[in-house]
Each structure stands twice: as structure tokens, then as C-alpha cells.
Amino acid sequence: MANEKTYLLEIVTPQKKIFSQQVQFAVFPALEGEIGVLPHHTAFLSPLACGKVKITDAEGKNSYCAVCGGFVEVGKNSVSLLAELAEFASEIDVERAKKSKTDAESLLAQAQSPAEKAAARLKHNKAITRIAVAKQAALSKIE
Amino acid sequence: MPTPREIKRRFVSVKNIQKITRAMEMVSSVKLKKARDQILAARPYARKLSEIAHHLQTKSLASLSPLLIARQVKTINLVVVSSDKGLCGSFSANILKKSMEFVRTHTECKVTLTILGKKACDFYGRRKNYSVINAYNDIFFKPGYERVSEIGQKLLDDYLNGAIDEVDVIYNEFKSAAVSKTMVEQLLPIKATEDEATSKIATDYLFEPGAQEVLDAILQKYFLFQIWRVVLESYAAEQGARMTAMNAATKNAGELIEKLMLIYNKARQGLITKELLEVVSGAEALK
Numbered sequence: 465m466a467n468e469k470t471y472l473l474e475i476v477t478p479q480k481k482i483f484s485q486q487v488q489f490a491v492f493p494a495l496e497g498e499i500g501v502l503p504h505h506t507a508f509l510s511p512l513a514c515g516k517v518k519i520t521d522a523e524g525k526n527s528y529c530a531v532c533g534g535f536v537e538v539g540k541n542s543v544s545l546l547a548e549l550a551e552f553a554s555e556i557d558v559e560r561a562k563k564s565k566t567d568a569e570s571l572l573a574q575a576q577s578p579a580e581k582a583a584a585r586l587k588h589n590k591a592i593t594r595i596a597v598a599k600q601a602a603l604s605k606i607e
Numbered sequence: 608m609p610t611p612r613e614i615k616r617r618f619v620s621v622k623n624i625q626k627i628t629r630a631m632e633m634v635s636s637v638k639l640k641k642a643r644d645q646i647l648a649a650r651p652y653a654r655k656l657s658e659i660a661h662h663l664q665t666k667s668l669a670s671l672s673p674l675l676i677a678r679q680v681k682t683i684n685l686v687v688v689s690s691d692k693g694l695c696g697s698f699s700a701n702i703l704k705k706s707m708e709f710v711r712t713h714t715e716c717k718v719t720l721t722i723l724g725k726k727a728c729d730f731y732g733r734r735k736n737y738s739v740i741n742a743y744n745d746i747f748f749k750p751g752y753e754r755v756s757e758i759g760q761k762l763l764d765d766y767l768n769g770a771i772d773e774v775d776v777i778y779n780e781f782k783s784a785a786v787s788k789t790m791v792e793q794l795l796p797i798k799a800t801e802d803e804a805t806s807k808i809a810t811d812y813l814f815e816p817g818a819q820e821v822l823d824a825i826l827q828k829y830f831l832f833q834i835w836r837v838v839l840e841s842y843a844a845e846q847g848a849r850m851t852a853m854n855a856a857t858k859n860a861g862e863l864i865e866k867l868m869l870i871y872n873k874a875r876q877g878l879i880t881k882e883l884l885e886v887v888s889g890a891e892a893l894k
Binding site: 477507508537 | 652752816821832
């Protein structure tokens, strides 16, 4: 068992299970900074921030995924990502994300109550994350 | 005795109704399938979430989170989940009856209502002696997690700032296409479940930032997800109920058509006999 070089990574959202594969390495945006997990990591639990997940699969290929909200559970050689929102770079519509970024900015400018501001900020964060992930994926393709 | 033409007119209108009910049955069977898929898609998330919640509860962290601590109940918020549309048998009627009964039996504390679904909104809109806090009449058009979690977040805020001390929900649980069960469940405070099987495999987790924060975040997610699950269940049950109701309606229309057909034929025959008699007796008179 100890020579296993991969572990099972699952990404699930309330809408559906979007990823379930053996991977070598993955980096998550935890609430207090990014965390990289290799096989045989100790059991660990943390909420997730908005950000990108970098996944290195069994063949050593990298893929990127945008996540927002939820938490990550590192168990016995398996990792579960329970995200409220999770999209792979290939599913991201950059044009839409850009539009929603400008929308969010104008919302943020108009927002009066703290709740409105928080909602606008969340929308802004989601949009930025999506754009960043799409960019990253495009870059890695060129390499 | 109505004339054959009048009967024919009724006959045609019943037939048209039958066409409509049959179409509606098919539409809701498709929607039911979609709703069922959504429930299935939510299962992996649900399983993971409750696994983690169980782990945490067995680790005697229970006293850390306000979501787990029961306090003296002064105000209960009851979430009433009905449907947006009618023509689904006793689906909404059951919910409304149960919810009124709930309010009647909880006299020792104040009961406020959060209403999901147009049917219940209309019903409680007419009755001014209930205190409705929030009413949503458009979430079932296309149920989405984000919209539903907003509703949950509002309940959560009210609970945390002490405006409400308990959250219960009334909804129809989806059993099968023909069967649903009206359920009353307590959502907040979250009831700790003592499960032997899960406590054995409990893992020692490292928490970041801290146990308290992580527990709070996870329990909040758990609550929001419960609301989402209830909405999905109710939506599936609604489609199932409509399918059954429309099936029965189609069948009834079929029976009515048979009966009308018989009456029509009799009337037609009667008319022909009458005319024949007239002709014969006319010819007789000319002799």
C-alpha cells in the first residue's frame, strides 16, 4: 500500500458529481491559503475559498478547475472536495465570466447594505476565479 | 331526451379534455424523470456531507456550535413547501392542512411561516392571522441550488441572531411516482444522531483554521443542503402526484366517453325509428 503513488480525488457539488479519479497531486484553495496534497496525507478538514484547483492526474497531466465555497476533506488516501460551485476550465465561458465581472463591479458600486456588498463581492470573486482558471488552462496548453 | 347533436358536442369536449390530460401526464412524467435525476445527482454530495457531519458529532465537538445546541423555544419558523401549480390531486391540500394543524398544536410558542410555492403563498395570503415572514412563489419553475441556498441563508441568519429558536419543515417526501408522504422534520437545531457504525471509523482530523470554525462552516452547509434536498424531494413528489392525477383523469374521461357514445347511439337510433314511423304512417294514411 505504501508504494501507492496516487489517491482518489472526488469533486462533488449539490448539483452533481463532477470528478472522480486517481490523481498524483492536487492543490486546493483552503480558507487560509493554498494546500497541496500528496498521497498519504494526514486526515484534514478545512473550508474552501474561491480559487483554482490544480490537479495532476495519474499520467502526470495537469488540469485546472474553478471552485467556490464548500470544504475539503482529506481522508485515508482519498480526498473529497465538497464545493458549492465547481467548473473545469473547459466548461468555463470566458465571455460570460467577463460580463459577470463587470456586472459585479457595478453592483458593488451601487450596493448599500452590507449584505448586498457581500453578495456583489462573492459574484465578483466567482467571476475573477473563472477568468483566472481559464487563463491558466490556456497557458498550460501553450507550454 | 337530448338530441344526438347535443350529445355529440359533449362527447367532443370530453375527448378534447382527455387529450389535454394525457399530454399533461406525459409532460409530468418527463419532469419527474428530471427531478429524480437531480435527486440522484445530489446523493454523492449528501453522502459525503453526512459522513463528515457524523464524524464530527461523535468527536464530542457538539457543544461547540450554536447550530447543535437546543435553546428554549419561543419562536418556531415553519417552512411550508407546496407547489407552484395545481392539478396534482391532494398534494398542496395535504401540506396546507398539516401546516395549519402544526400552528394550532404549537400554542405555547409563536409560529412564523416561511412559504415556498405559489399555492401556499395564495392560501396564506388570504389568511391574515398567520405571520408569514418570507414567501417565495417562483422557485419551482426551475429549482436551482443558489436560489434555494439564499432562502436557507436567511433562515440561518435569523436563527443565529436569535429571532427564531427552531426551524421545522413540512413537505411531501418522494417515495415513488404514485406515493408521497407528508413529512414534518426539525432542521434547526440540528439533531445529533448517535450512530455506532460511523463512530468506529471516526478519523482524527486536523482542522484549519480551527475546529470551531470548521464545524460551524460544515454544519451551515449541511443545513443549506437539507433545504435543497427538501425542495428536490417536494418537486419530484409534485410531478409524481400530477402524473397520477392526470392518469386518473384520462381514465375517467375514457369512461365518460364510452357512456356518452352509448347514449348517442341510442338517441340516433331513436331518431331514425321515429322518422321511419312517420314515413310509414304517412304512407299508410295516403292509402
